[in-house]
Amino acid sequence: TSVIALISASAAQAADVIVPHEVAPTVISAPAFSWTGFYIGGQVGNFSSKVEITDPNKKDKLFSKDDTPKPSGFMGGIYAGSNMSLGNNMILGVETDAVWADREDAKTSSAKVIREDELANFKDSLKNANAVFAKDKTMDDVKQDEKHTDSLALKEKWSGATRVRIGFTAADRIMPYVAGGVSYAQVQAVSSTKVTQAADDAEIASAQLFDKTKTLVGFTLGGGVDFAMTDNVLLRAEYRYSDFGKEKFEKDGSELSYKTNDFRV
Template identity: 50%
Template structure:
């Protein structure tokens, strides 16, 4: 009995010691790895659309309407694309090009003059030459005479404009203020017209104030090239969606129209916003 009791006591003691040791064992817990959000990169191509407003003033430095200014302000819309390269330390170098459409036009009517009477007015021969070269037909077989009245007008219309620029940005994570400059270009259509009619001094009765002839004398479309400067800020809303807000000044220089009888100068201030997809 003593041997059996001794064996039983030993088994119980061994089991108790094993249980105590098991209770003292520390089971390590796995720690989930910390994944850092990837840093946004401005490098890459982008393509977007833009809208905005334009304040445009045209100074005519010469010609019959030198005292008047064309006003071609209005809304604009268009597309832009470009490529950015991250140079490091938050400096971004980019090339950007765009095209916009305005469709705005403005017409200026000159003073009404009496042929051969008003100072600096055209002669009968001058008017007949203009009508013949422009292939403008006379109404009701009416003839141009001294003291008849005539009025000249010009209409200017911007067909499209664009620019190719260098941008230098200073990025802080997903916000990039920038400055930009480059070449600006636009296509302008110029139309000159004339209306000749009988005046009370040259005709009486039924013919008074009748229109002798009217029509387009010149219709010219020319491309102007100048420079543009601007500044703005891009916002990376996601890794692929970029918002833009920008101010831009453009000077397209001077261009002669209507057989060099008028020289026009164009300068533009505009503000635009855009959204682009970054590839």
């Protein structure tokens, strides 16, 4: 009888035991990064240029590749824009930027013979440029078959663009994109010439033909990747090709074609 009572008491106590259930902790997901809205930033980079100088009538290049100045080097500037979502991880944006380079390159061509058919125009150029003549030399000493050496210096003062960007949010904080739009640049050109005697290379005259600054307008294409380092800080890497079109620095003069390739962060 005593044994049965003990067993019954133990069974009664076991019926009162409550086994607690573990409750899974609530997981709060961080909100996805938003690429939409206004932004502003700074940029630095390096650029190289391709320049061609041609006769607009004959389409001939007036300077060889080696004799053509090609500004290149460091640049820095700012940009600002705004993005909106197109859905399906697509982002559409508009952006404008400006960079300052102030880089110059100068080249001097090899000596060329003054031809009979260009002598009159050549003398007019010297006269209009107020040429400086060597001692005991005058315009009459500038003759057919004498030589002239031409120098040209080009400087890109600043450039910029207004572009449309289309991006794809491949990951939460990474957005590759392509971009294209209108590009513009301010370029200074300084041209000079020196006339020498064919017999002994003695100087006859020298002149600065022009020193002019023009704003060129063309198009730009490129692509890059934006990285969201924090909610408010982005890091960008970008390649850009720009064709600034052609411009005459003198009326009825040669045409200058200016193109650049650059990498920016």
